[in-house]
Amino acid sequence: EVQLQQSGPELVKPGASVKISCKASGYSFTGYFMNWVKQSHGKSLEWIGRINPYNGDTFYNQKFKGKATLTVDKSSSTAHMELLSLTSEDSAVYYCGPDSSGYVAYWGQGTLVTVSA
Amino acid sequence: DIQMTQTTSSLSASLGDRVTISCSASQGISNYLNWYQQKPDGTVKLLIYYTSSLHSGVPSRFSGSGSGTDYSLTISNLEPEDIATYYCQQYSKLPWTFGGGTKLEIK
Numbered sequence: 001e002v003q004l005q006q007s008g009p010e011l012v013k014p015g016a017s018v019k020i021s022c023k024a025s026g027y028s029f030t031g032y033f034m035n036w037v038k039q040s041h042g043k044s045l046e047w048i049g050r051i052n053p054y055n056g057d058t059f060y061n062q063k064f065k066g067k068a069t070l071t072v073d074k075s076s077s078t079a080h081m082e083l084l085s086l087t088s089e090d091s092a093v094y095y096c097g098p099d100s101s102g103y104v105a106y107w108g109q110g111t112l113v114t115v116s117a
Numbered sequence: 118d119i120q121m122t123q124t125t126s127s128l129s130a131s132l133g134d135r136v137t138i139s140c141s142a143s144q145g146i147s148n149y150l151n152w153y154q155q156k157p158d159g160t161v162k163l164l165i166y167y168t169s170s171l172h173s174g175v176p177s178r179f180s181g182s183g184s185g186t187d188y189s190l191t192i193s194n195l196e197p198e199d200i201a202t203y204y205c206q207q208y209s210k211l212p213w214t215f216g217g218g219t220k221l222e223i224k
Contacts, residue, residue, distance in 0.1 A: 035213075045153075045204055047213040061212035095161060102208030103151040103166040110159050 004108035022096035123216035140205035
């Protein structure tokens with residue numbers, strides 16, 4: 001059974017950074033790109049980018065370049081996303097999910113990031 | 118970037134109804150179109166990929182169709198557990214983009 005367990009909610013101050021994680025199990029972690037998606041409150045979904053866990057290659061949505069940094073730890077089948085220089089616009093739920101030929105068949109439960117002083 | 122438009126942001130229907138949700142792309146996407154369901158608790162599931170292929174475990178009352186720039190998701194015989202928001206997503210070109218969502222409610 002494919003499972004994606006994301007880290008818990010984060011409350012961070014403006015200007016700070018936060019790193020959230022997504023632990024994968026039930027499939028070959030290095031065989032599929034890992035994608036990250038943002039959902040601001042009451043809004044639609046935005047694709048942030050993806051990483052190839054096999055070699056670490058990344059592709060970012062231009063909108064999120066400089067905002068998000070994607071990494072993986074193959075030894076623990078965990079993907080990470082660091083969000084930099086946080087502002088209120090970064091308050092959102094962030095989802096992870098492996099990409100199989102253009103679609104995310106399985107999604108994590110989401111991680112709520114709240115940016116507030 | 119390719120813009121995805123779901124012109125109906127909310128839709129009210131009765132149990133047992135047939136419901137169609139539409140999605141249009143700002144340019145042709147060659148059937149590279151997926152549909153997702155998001156429940157009120159935030160859980161997201163893949164329903165349909167490549168316009169009309171049903172994801173494993175998804176009830177057969179869900180179906181997808183379309184071509185070029187216009188696509189649709191149909192739910193036949195609406196059931197209570199179908200209350201959710203539905204999003205289309207194109208993967209013809211990076212960055213992937215999603216529609217604004219259609220929230221389905223019971224009348």
